[in-house]
Amino acid sequence: MVNRFEIIVFLSEYELKERVLGQSYDIEICLGSSCFSRGNREVVQVIRDFLRKNHLDDKVMLKGARCMNRCSEGPFIIINGKTFSNIGVQDIEKLLEKELV
Numbered sequence: 001m002v003n004r005f006e007i008i009v010f011l012s013e014y015e016l017k018e019r020v021l022g023q024s025y026d027i028e029i030c031l032g033s034s035c036f037s038r039g040n041r042e043v044v045q046v047i048r049d050f051l052r053k054n055h056l057d058d059k060v061m062l063k064g065a066r067c068m069n070r071c072s073e074g075p076f077i078i079i080n081g082k083t084f085s086n087i088g089v090q091d092i093e094k095l096l097e098k099e100l101v
Contacts, residue, residue, distance in 0.1 A: 025060040025100055028078040032067030035074035042089045043075055050096050060100065 027047065029040055044064070051057050070076050073085035077092075079099045087095065 025056070026078075026080055027060055027062045028065050029062070030066075030068040030070070030074060030076040031064040032071065032074070034067070034071035035076050038074045039088055040075040040077075043077070043087060043092050046089055046092045047096065050093055054101060056100060 029035075029044060029047070031040060031044075044062075047062060051060055051062070068076055070085065075085075075087045077084050077087050079095070082099070084095060
């Protein structure tokens with residue numbers, strides 16, 4: 001009789017993206033009306049340009065979120081689980097360089 005071992009591995013969402021999809025970064029940006037009016041619309045474009053310029057398009061999952069209920073701290077963004085508030089267009093490129101490159 002042959003012994004069979006079944007190995008079950010549970011991966012976190014981050015590990016799954018990194019191993020299966022080849023993505024290693026996750027950016028979530030609040031697009032609620034307060035953050036949107038405070039500049040996240042422009043921040044989204046700066047992020048997209050930064051990812052293209054640095055050839056990170058396929059390594060970063062960028063997703064928008066409805067209101068994150070932190071309106072007084074907006075614009076609000078989460079990069080790999082780290083939260084950043086009051087992020088303006090002038091700050092985002094430095095932040096992305098620090099967190100992604």
